[in-house]
Amino acid sequence: xxxxxxxxxxxxxxxxxxxxxxxxxxxxxxxxxxxxxxxxxxxxxxxxxxxxxxxxxxxxxxxxxxxxxxxxxxxxxxxxxxxxxxxxxxxxxxxxxxxxxxxxxxxxxxxxxxxxxxxxxxxxxxxxxxxxxxxxxxxxxxxxxxxxxxxxxxxxxxxxxxxxxxxxxxxxxxxxxxxxxxxxxxxxxxxxxxxxxxxxxxxxxxxxxxxxxx
Amino acid sequence: xxxxxxxxxxxxxxxxxxxxxxxxxxxxxxxxxxxxxxxxxxxxxxxxxxxxxxxxxxxxxxxxxxxxxxxxxxxxxxxxxxxxxxxxxxxxxxxxxxxxxxxxxxxxxxxxxxxxxxxxxxxxxxxxxxxxxxxxxxxxxxxxxxxxxxxxxxxxxxxxxxxxxxxxxxxxxxxxxxxxxxxxxxxxxxxxxxxxxxxxxxxxxxxxxxxxxxxxxxxxxxxxxxxxxxxxxxxxxxxxxx
Numbered sequence: 001x002x003x004x005x006x007x008x009x010x011x012x013x014x015x016x017x018x019x020x021x022x023x024x025x026x027x028x029x030x031x032x033x034x035x036x037x038x039x040x041x042x043x044x045x046x047x048x049x050x051x052x053x054x055x056x057x058x059x060x061x062x063x064x065x066x067x068x069x070x071x072x073x074x075x076x077x078x079x080x081x082x083x084x085x086x087x088x089x090x091x092x093x094x095x096x097x098x099x100x101x102x103x104x105x106x107x108x109x110x111x112x113x114x115x116x117x118x119x120x121x122x123x124x125x126x127x128x129x130x131x132x133x134x135x136x137x138x139x140x141x142x143x144x145x146x147x148x149x150x151x152x153x154x155x156x157x158x159x160x161x162x163x164x165x166x167x168x169x170x171x172x173x174x175x176x177x178x179x180x181x182x183x184x185x186x187x188x189x190x191x192x193x194x195x196x197x198x199x200x201x202x203x204x205x206x207x208x209x210x211x212x213x214x
Numbered sequence: 215x216x217x218x219x220x221x222x223x224x225x226x227x228x229x230x231x232x233x234x235x236x237x238x239x240x241x242x243x244x245x246x247x248x249x250x251x252x253x254x255x256x257x258x259x260x261x262x263x264x265x266x267x268x269x270x271x272x273x274x275x276x277x278x279x280x281x282x283x284x285x286x287x288x289x290x291x292x293x294x295x296x297x298x299x300x301x302x303x304x305x306x307x308x309x310x311x312x313x314x315x316x317x318x319x320x321x322x323x324x325x326x327x328x329x330x331x332x333x334x335x336x337x338x339x340x341x342x343x344x345x346x347x348x349x350x351x352x353x354x355x356x357x358x359x360x361x362x363x364x365x366x367x368x369x370x371x372x373x374x375x376x377x378x379x380x381x382x383x384x385x386x387x388x389x390x391x392x393x394x395x396x397x398x399x400x401x402x403x404x405x406x407x408x409x410x411x412x413x414x415x416x417x418x419x420x421x422x423x424x425x426x427x428x429x430x431x432x433x434x435x436x437x438x439x440x441x442x443x444x445x446x447x448x449x450x451x452x453x454x455x456x
Contacts, residue, residue: 109414116406146282146326147403148337151437172432172439173425181238182420198416206413 033127074164101199134158266401287323296338341370345434362426
């Protein structure tokens, strides 16, 4: 118990340090919609400028997402939400492994989605929230020629280290909710360890495929 | 031809029936659905995806955009009908304005001039209209070739296809050609999504099903769906004193 506390404290401190180092404005002071806009535009711009990423270098894209986007995600909360009831059955070590593996999987998914959208225009919706709110939804729409805009909703929560994303909804599909059935199916069949193993196998396979392509 | 496909799908089901003890209540026909899913996947791998890939590589993006606009324009007319049926008159008028401007100024729809004029494209179909009227989705279904659906959406798709102007096109070879082009364009537009699905999912069938059901729910509410309650399958067990 104490160990986890120290560990989570340490990782929070680390994340905070990384944020402070990266951003000129203290992250706590940036409004959530502003944060989403700045990060999205910065990443899309970096992708557009990078010939290697545009020609399909997935490892480099994942690296970029890792550095720029991930500090603003709360993977602990995302994993807990995706597991639902099963989360309480996991021990601290299992929780840590699950969070790590889920994070790896989400980064790849997010990278693919962003790469697919990077040439489109974005419409950043004004935030509809009170200044005192600590849980908001930031809405962005991807405008694509000849099709209905794709809404992307970021569910964000205010933390000591700034606003953190704990769910992303693309076209009305919540990423976290979508994993819940899958995760619970695996947990029912082969337990928490089975899910850790399943996720890790999936991640290693994707890594292998990525290396092959590049 | 359709009968042949259904038969082939049924054979696929019979040859590989997986029985699951505790089934998802939204998907009582899971074994049957998984069979059709495998069949669809084979067709997709063998024909649809390679054709769509070749189309995307061989045809310039600008031309593909015009093909998308052309079929999208025909769709706008019925999107308008569905908006009217759902009582969303402002949206319906906007859809028909799109149809009018794009058919004329946009040269039979190949140019989407209406979007630049401020008429945004909508997404409606008869399945959504039934949902808006309060019809429950019914069990999840995988349709041969067409893929994810539900009982309600399947009936909706039936009507969508029945009123589809493409079925009026003669001679038949032109009709089949246009239908083939539309399918190819649709599949090509889904190449990114299907790749992401493959990367993201532990069990593609389950992931796709849940995404479909979430997506349809969101579309019926036009993106303003109230938050769904958390599933409470094991709650009671956990609450019992140990």
